[in-house]
Amino acid sequence: xxxxxxxxxxxxxxxxxxxxxxxxxxxxxxxxxxxxxxxxxxxxxxxxxxxxxxxxxxxxxxxxxxxxxxxxxxxxxxxxxxxxxxxxxxxxxxxxxxxxxxxxxxxxxxxxxxxxxxxxxxxxxxxxxxxxxxxxxxxxxxxxxxxxxxxxxxxxxxxxx
Amino acid sequence: xxxxxxxxxxxxxxxxxxxxxxxxxxxxxxxxxxxxxxxxxxxxxxxxxxxxxxxxxxxxxxxxxxxxxxxxxxxxxxxxxxxxxxxxxxxxxxxxxxxxxxxxxxxxxxxxxxxxxxxxxxxxxxxxxxxxxxxxxxxxxxxxxxxxxxxxxxxxxxxxxxxxxxxxxxxxxxxxxxxxxxxxxxxxxxxxxxxxxxxxxxxxxxxxxxxxxxxxxxxxxxxxxxxxxxxxxxxxxxxxxxxxxxxxxxxx
Ligand SMILES: [Zn+2]
Numbered sequence: 001x002x003x004x005x006x007x008x009x010x011x012x013x014x015x016x017x018x019x020x021x022x023x024x025x026x027x028x029x030x031x032x033x034x035x036x037x038x039x040x041x042x043x044x045x046x047x048x049x050x051x052x053x054x055x056x057x058x059x060x061x062x063x064x065x066x067x068x069x070x071x072x073x074x075x076x077x078x079x080x081x082x083x084x085x086x087x088x089x090x091x092x093x094x095x096x097x098x099x100x101x102x103x104x105x106x107x108x109x110x111x112x113x114x115x116x117x118x119x120x121x122x123x124x125x126x127x128x129x130x131x132x133x134x135x136x137x138x139x140x141x142x143x144x145x146x147x148x149x150x151x152x153x154x155x156x157x158x159x160x161x
Numbered sequence: 162x163x164x165x166x167x168x169x170x171x172x173x174x175x176x177x178x179x180x181x182x183x184x185x186x187x188x189x190x191x192x193x194x195x196x197x198x199x200x201x202x203x204x205x206x207x208x209x210x211x212x213x214x215x216x217x218x219x220x221x222x223x224x225x226x227x228x229x230x231x232x233x234x235x236x237x238x239x240x241x242x243x244x245x246x247x248x249x250x251x252x253x254x255x256x257x258x259x260x261x262x263x264x265x266x267x268x269x270x271x272x273x274x275x276x277x278x279x280x281x282x283x284x285x286x287x288x289x290x291x292x293x294x295x296x297x298x299x300x301x302x303x304x305x306x307x308x309x310x311x312x313x314x315x316x317x318x319x320x321x322x323x324x325x326x327x328x329x330x331x332x333x334x335x336x337x338x339x340x341x342x343x344x345x346x347x348x349x350x351x352x353x354x355x356x357x358x359x360x361x362x363x364x365x366x367x368x369x370x371x372x373x374x375x376x377x378x379x380x381x382x383x384x385x386x387x388x389x390x391x392x393x394x395x396x397x398x399x400x401x402x403x404x405x406x407x408x409x410x411x412x413x
Binding site for chain 1: 197
């Protein structure tokens, strides 16, 4: 019989389909698993309501668990508590930065993200703080588009929600 | 009307309003005025689609007749849709789309903030999730109203014309019927009359900042709560539903 720890480490092998350097466990979307020898139910929460990667993640979870001996896999989408970037681990944030995506710089506990007064985001390439927001909406729902005024590269910022 | 019937209708109203608005906004995909705005509206549409999917999934569950959210989206006719009329209005130019969105975002942020306190856990959960997203949407639409209003004569005129066209449909967002009455009593639905004063205040501040004048007269076009729509909805559904209706058993 599997342990919860084992199952989470299995699921940690599944990359985020859009940001393959972090796993879906590091992303924080896997909320819980309940299981017996043959059957497993996975609670999964969307990052954004319309995130098109959710279906891919569900398929990947199902495939991984079937390969590892489960006969039925039930995926249950839950909305509470709502996903937040606060759940990204420090380690995951470093991985994002190395990949070229600026990680969320604030905690949602400070409400600056509500007023739009964001901190100066650090350029993931040259580490300059002299950057500007080009658009609140970027290449995927979870990212905003920024530009570095020093190295002149455009980059994605994993926005804080 | 039983509570279950009321909740089914309420879920359809919220789900349809999200679905039709998202469908309208997604018409801008590939046609935005420039790349960043094209991405912005597409992302906003995607958030709203996601919310619509969750709400229609819950509607299907509430109905309890084995239908899915796809069945509800693709196999109902105009008269069975309850989306607010403002969402089915044509996009017009970018200024009109933006001002429509600002009126809706302002309503939605207040509405979903209240709904997140609902006694119905599913609705409260979907609402709590949506608040975060609508916060971004509202900041986007409000900032563009401000820019267009204080931009050139051309951008101002387009914004004012857009507002004139969309204004008569905004009041319907606050319309309540027996469904609301029943569900408010149970602590499930939001009392829309409580949201109106603040919405009017926020919108009049926004309009003043953008030098806009709200159209005279208080005529409010209604009908969607009873499933009565303009012809625009028929065209949206024809396009949105044609493929699943042609191949009703297709899976992908
Ligand atoms: Zn740089």
